[in-house]
Structure formats: C-alpha cells, structure tokens
Amino acid sequence: MNASHPAVHPVGVPPAVAGQLPPRMRMKEIQGMPGTIGGLLLRLGQFCFALVAFSIMVSIENFSTVTAFCYLVAATVLQCLWSLALAIIDGYALLVKRSLRNSLLVSLLVVGDGVTATLTFxxxxxxxxxxxxxxxxxxxxKENHCARYETATALAFLSWFMVSLSxxxxxxxxxxx
Amino acid sequence: MNASHPAVHPVGVPPAVAGQLPPRMRMKEIQGMPGTIGGLLLRLGQFCFALVAFSIMVSIENFSTVTAFCYLVAATVLQCLWSLALAIIDGYALLVKRSLRNSLLVSLLVVGDGVTATLTFxxxxxxxxxxxxxxxxxxxxKENHCARYETATALAFLSWFMVSLSxxxxxxxxxxx
Known part of the structure; x- marks a missing residue:
C-alpha cells in the first residue's frame, strides 16, 4: 500500500500583532556610528577642530615653555591622525557600501576612541x-597670548566632545x- | 466509555550540548555593577580617594588663590557625595537582596557616573x-607645597579611574x- 493518507499537522503560528515588538530590539543604524554619513561627519569635525587647535597652539612662540601646552600639541596631533584615519575608513566603507560591524574592528574603535578622547580631554x-x-x-x-590659548583650548574641547560622541x-x- | 487510552505525544526536546550557548548571552552579574559587592567596594574606593584628595587640598593654605585647585575641591566634594549615596544604595540593595536593574535607575546611574567622572577628571x-x-x-x-598638590591630584585621578570603571x-x- 504505497498510496498513503498524508496526515497534515498544522502548527499554530501566533499572528503578528502590530505594536507587539520582539523582546530584543537591535539598533541597527544610528547616524554617528562607524560606517554612516553621520560617523564620517563626526570624524571630519574631530579632525578639523584638533587641527586648528594644533595650528593655533604651534603659532604661539614660547608655547613649549609650558608642559601642558606641549602636551596639548601632542594630544591634538594624535587626535588628528586617529580621526583622519577613521574618516578615510568611514568614507571607503560608505563608497563601497560595506558595513563596519566587524566585532574586532568595533572593539578596536572603542579602545582607540576611549584613549584619544581621554588624552585630548x-x-x-x-x-x-x-x-x-x-x-x-x-x-x-598682557605679556601672554591669552586669547590664543583660550581658542586652542576651546577647540580641543570641541574635538573631545565629538570623539566622546563617537x-x-x-x-x-x-x-x- | 470513560476508561480511555491515554495518548502520550512525546515532545522532542533537544539535548543540552555542553559548549553550545544560546544565541544571545546576557551578562547578568559582573562584579562592579550596581547591586554587587564589587560595586559597593568601587563606590567606597571612589569615596575614600575623593575624600582624602579633598582633605589634602583643603589643608594647604592659599590653595584658593588658584582657580584649578578650588575646582578640584568642588569636584571632589561632589564626587564624595555621589559615591557615598551610591555606596549606601548598593549596601541597602545587598542587605535586602534586591536587584538594582531598574531601567530608569540604571540610566540615572550612567548619567551621574558620566558627569561626576568627567568633572573629577x-x-x-x-x-x-x-x-x-x-x-x-x-x-x-620651595615656596609651594608641590608634594601635597601632587598627592591630591594623584588621589583624584585614582577616584576618577574607579568612577569610570563604574x-x-x-x-x-x-x-x-
């Protein structure tokens, strides 16, 4: 007896109710995350602010007599290099439409952002x-370039603010x- | 016919295979999170370091002639109050075995920790x-209390380090x- 009675056991699938969300929401794409246009703009902002802060500080003669100002120059250089590198990576990812959601890369970004943000701040x-x-x-x-010191410091703070957002x-x- | 043939439909339960983890791991209890003994110790450490930094700075005469030192005193006072309050909450939660996983409370802790960590740093x-x-x-x-300034600063850094861990x-x- 090959002809069989095919028994169909219907499986109850709960109807999809609008407004009922799955228990775990994942935030897929927030502007500002790596690989988004917002992320690229954040990186460019960090780079520009750090670069201008660096330029202003270096333009002051005798800035190197104060250790803190030398440290600011060093920190803004590091910030410039990091933000420029990440801006290039973000731009490339946007261009070839690749996602930067690699677990190792994201961990590296978190550590790098944390370190450069701390140093710049x-x-x-x-x-x-x-x-x-x-x-x-x-x-x-009167004897010092207070306005230029203040501008460089304020720009470094702006750069830090954008890095901490990233x-x-x-x-x-x-x-x- | 009340006597029935009880039909038992066994349901296939997949055997638990060691090493096979569920797709989403949730980190339930890491020492240092709010409501753990590690969290309580972190809070106490933050409080003690900030308190000693405050005491050393206040013990220096003329510290108030420098704005940055006044700011350090203010920041360590705020840090002391915040860490003491959280240490009391953590201790209470441990005592009555309550979990501090309330969504609103955790958001509040993140904001508070972020603000106090930034100010102290x-x-x-x-x-x-x-x-x-x-x-x-x-x-x-020679004319200044460099050693005491350095100690107070180092203790403030230690306090900040523990707040940033939290x-x-x-x-x-x-x-x-």
Whole structure:
C-alpha cells in the first residue's frame, strides 16, 4: 500500500500583532556610528577642530615653555591622525557600501576612541587650568597670548566632545552587537 | 466509555550540548555593577580617594588663590557625595537582596557616573597641569607645597579611574538590558 493518507499537522503560528515588538530590539543604524554619513561627519569635525587647535597652539612662540601646552600639541596631533584615519575608513566603507560591524574592528574603535578622547580631554583641561591661572589668578594676559590659548583650548574641547560622541555610539554598538 | 487510552505525544526536546550557548548571552552579574559587592567596594574606593584628595587640598593654605585647585575641591566634594549615596544604595540593595536593574535607575546611574567622572577628571587634569607648571616649568617648589598638590591630584585621578570603571560597567548593563 504505497498510496498513503498524508496526515497534515498544522502548527499554530501566533499572528503578528502590530505594536507587539520582539523582546530584543537591535539598533541597527544610528547616524554617528562607524560606517554612516553621520560617523564620517563626526570624524571630519574631530579632525578639523584638533587641527586648528594644533595650528593655533604651534603659532604661539614660547608655547613649549609650558608642559601642558606641549602636551596639548601632542594630544591634538594624535587626535588628528586617529580621526583622519577613521574618516578615510568611514568614507571607503560608505563608497563601497560595506558595513563596519566587524566585532574586532568595533572593539578596536572603542579602545582607540576611549584613549584619544581621554588624552585630548586631559590636555584640554590642563591647558584650561594654565590659561585660567595666567588670565584670572596672575592677571598676566598682557605679556601672554591669552586669547590664543583660550581658542586652542576651546577647540580641543570641541574635538573631545565629538570623539566622546563617537565613543559612546561605538560602545553602544559593541554592547548591543 | 470513560476508561480511555491515554495518548502520550512525546515532545522532542533537544539535548543540552555542553559548549553550545544560546544565541544571545546576557551578562547578568559582573562584579562592579550596581547591586554587587564589587560595586559597593568601587563606590567606597571612589569615596575614600575623593575624600582624602579633598582633605589634602583643603589643608594647604592659599590653595584658593588658584582657580584649578578650588575646582578640584568642588569636584571632589561632589564626587564624595555621589559615591557615598551610591555606596549606601548598593549596601541597602545587598542587605535586602534586591536587584538594582531598574531601567530608569540604571540610566540615572550612567548619567551621574558620566558627569561626576568627567568633572573629577577635568579637575585632576587642571590641577596636574598647574602642579607641573609650578614644579617643572617655574621650579618654585620651595615656596609651594608641590608634594601635597601632587598627592591630591594623584588621589583624584585614582577616584576618577574607579568612577569610570563604574560608568563603563553600568553603561554596558544599560546597553545589554
């Protein structure tokens, strides 16, 4: 008896109800994450602010007599290199439409962003401390370039702010991977 | 006919294979997260380091002539209050065996930790900049309390390091919730 009675056992599939979300939401694409246009713009912003801060600080003669200002120069150079490299990678990923969601790459980005953000912020704070000391506490702005110190410090803070945005978004991506 | 032939339909349960993990691992309890003994110890460490940094800085006469040192005092006071409050909450949660995994509370902790960590770090960096300026660049350690400035700054850095550990763990908890 080859002709059989095919028994069909229907399986109950729960109907998809609108508004009922799956238990775990994944944030796929937030602007600012690596591989997005927002991410590329963040990187370019970091690079530009750090570059201008570096240029202003280097343009001041005798800046190297204060350790904190030398440190600011070093930190902004590192920030420029890091942000430029990441901007190139972001641009390439956008161009060839590749996703930068590799687990190892994201971990590397989190560590790099964390380190450069910390260094840039530390340098900006140290410079701010010295600038306030010269301007407010010692009142020696006549002999010094207070306005230029302040501008360089403010730009370093802006650069740091954008790096920390990148850091938070990339860390979120790593955690929700 | 009440006596029936009870039909048993065995349901195939896949055997638990060692090494085969569910697709999504949730990190339930990492020491250092809120509501753990590690978290309580981190909070106590932050509190103690900030308190000692504050005490050393306040013990120096004329510290208030430098804005950055006043800022360090303010930041360590804020850090002390925040860490003490969180240590009490952690201790209470451990005592009554309650979990601190409330979504709103974790968000609040992330924001609070982020803000206090940033403020403490900024104050420590500004103080470090001034201390290096006085000690290395101007070589005026004889007239100033360089050792005490350095100690207070180093302790503030230690406190910041522990707050940032708390921040990273709580942020991870928030992201993987």
């Amino acid at each position: 530390a340098a900006a704070c140290a410079s701010a401390g010295i600038t306030v000391l010269i301007g407010n506490d010692l009142r020696q702005c 850091f938070i978004l990339t860390f979120w991506l790593l955690a929700t991977r | 900024a104050a420590a960096c500004a103080s470090a900049g001034i201390t290096v300026l006085i000690g290395n660049d101007l070589r005026q350690c 921040f990273i763990l709580t942020f991870w908890l928030l992201a993987t919730r």
